[in-house]
Amino acid sequence: MSARDEVLARIRSALGPSSAPPDVPRSYSHTGSLSSEPLLDLLTERLVDYKATVHRCEPSAVAATVASLVDGRVLVPPSFSLPGATVDAAFSPVELDSFDTVVTACAAACAQTGTIVLDGSPDQGRRAISLVPDRHVCVVRADQVVETVPELLARLDPTRPLTFISGPSATSDIELQRVEGVHGPRTLIVVLAAL
């Protein structure tokens, strides 16, 4: 008997005659209630609480705002245009390490938890580029912001590689005290594009 067949047989004999699985009560809240202005304020507050920096600007001023926030050698994903930046060209991890800043867009953001999600779309790039450079500048549009975690997941495509980012990298491994900045980008700057 193969390991697969045996584990499956063990499961079936452990469960015995099938009984109806319990219904899942989904009475938790699914949608938020905040209007757009308080929603963006909440996202900002939660990002700042976890030591990200937030710059809010009008959509027309995104390019100028981003340009003022980058530092050193700048990397961008294929469909993100930024004068003076290098477009990702399948660089090796070591090559990626020579960039100081990466600028990306995002797929969606959740205000309640201060979370931004990247899904590998052409304006966000493959996962490695937003990981190795030490400074990540991420552009979030107001229409990408939702309030709750269920609303966030509803906007995502699970077959894409997804990275949920809530603040710069951190650890609580020393005396359970939170320290920001370990292996991931030590600086997370969010540019919130809203009227």
Place this chain on the structure above:
Amino acid sequence: MTETFLGLPVVAPRGTGALHATDSFPKAAAVALTNEQLRRNLGHATSTIRAKRAAVVGEVPDWESLRRAGEAIKASTMASLDAQLLLLEQRVTERGGVVHWARDAAEANQIVTELVRATGVDEVVKVKSMATQEIGLNEALAEAGIQAWETDLAELIVQLGHDKPSHILVPAIHRNRTEIRDIFLRSMSGASPDLTDEPRQLAMAARAYLRRKFLSARVAVSGANFAVAETGTLVVLESEGNGRMCLTLPQTLITVMGIEKVVPTFADLEVFLQLLPRSSTGERMNPYTSMWTGVTPGDGPQEFHLVLLDNGRTAVLGDEIGRPALHCIRCSACLNVCPVYERTGGHAYGSVYPGPIGAILTPMLTGVSENPSLPYASTLCGACYEVCPVRIDIPSILVHLRSRAVAAMPPAQSPEAAAMAAASYVMRSPRRFGFAARRYRLLRRLRRLPPPLSGWTRSRDLPAPPPETFRDWWHRTRGPR
């Protein structure tokens, strides 16, 4: 002679992995309790995390609804675990991954070792994973000449200190900052002699130490927090970015996952992504969560293997009362609130799963007769049940396992059986009962019982006998018939 019937649930065998305690809990706990530094470190760390958890859980008005949903999703998954795993296997395979099945620790270790060998490398980077700790993967790889680098800060501290993990979330919780600095100075090549014990500096030292490993690693080994059956999506929650490094930069990724980690739908994650970070690190959301489905051309590892591990889980599944122990999402909230864990620390439990969840999970994975003292490593106060994000009724399962531990013992060796036999002898005769009750009254000043009953009063006060027994009172007030 024992006979193994193919297809019946089997406990985790002895010999490989880190589930079988060498000392009983009372013996190991007695040693741990003499370590004052350990108790100070644990008291400090657990009180910090308890306050953080309480604050972020208090922010969520629908917390109880989320807990009930989490409990029901897990219960419903267990009821169709075979079908969920088959769907997961199908989806992962469709997306370019390869699925392997392992009956036990030795088989899982062998699968991973062969996969690493096939890549031709002699070192791998690892994301913190309870499953690979449980099966002793690092030791098995070392025997095959493959060095495994732990990249989670706490795991690194444990590895560099030649130590054992003592907590599910923070394996080095038993170490304070000064001890960690000393470990780094002693064992971390390239650590600056000027390193202070400031947590930020220690984190920076780990960053510098592991950076080159990440950038050159070709194979990574991870665990998984969840796997979604309907989509084939794997999920890892982490904080430091070491997880992202391992899950993204190497060419080959090998994920070892207990079969109970599967959830049916992508939408089910909306419950667990709220429950787990708040219960675990006391954060609204952990800094990084990675999700991947098979292989994505041009992005991340181009070879993905998923190892599905039984190692005693089907034995837990077969215990209807104990089955909810498989619902555990490894948040460690129960450890942080447990008055026993806070004082003894994790090593005393002798298993990679310490604390209240370990006290039920470990003996069920190995069979109660292998870890018979663990179900007693609790005061049954119920704090663990109150904080459990998936409402595992740990106290009830502890009581159930105590009865299994007693039943598993030959009657001649069981103190419970001896006590019950004595009680039954005394209570069968009114004369003997009256005599015993009067004798007990004479023991009013006694605080400890003599041997062989002294074990019971070593950590308990003997209840004070009443000044007058019920029979004496009846006799005095109603008179003899």
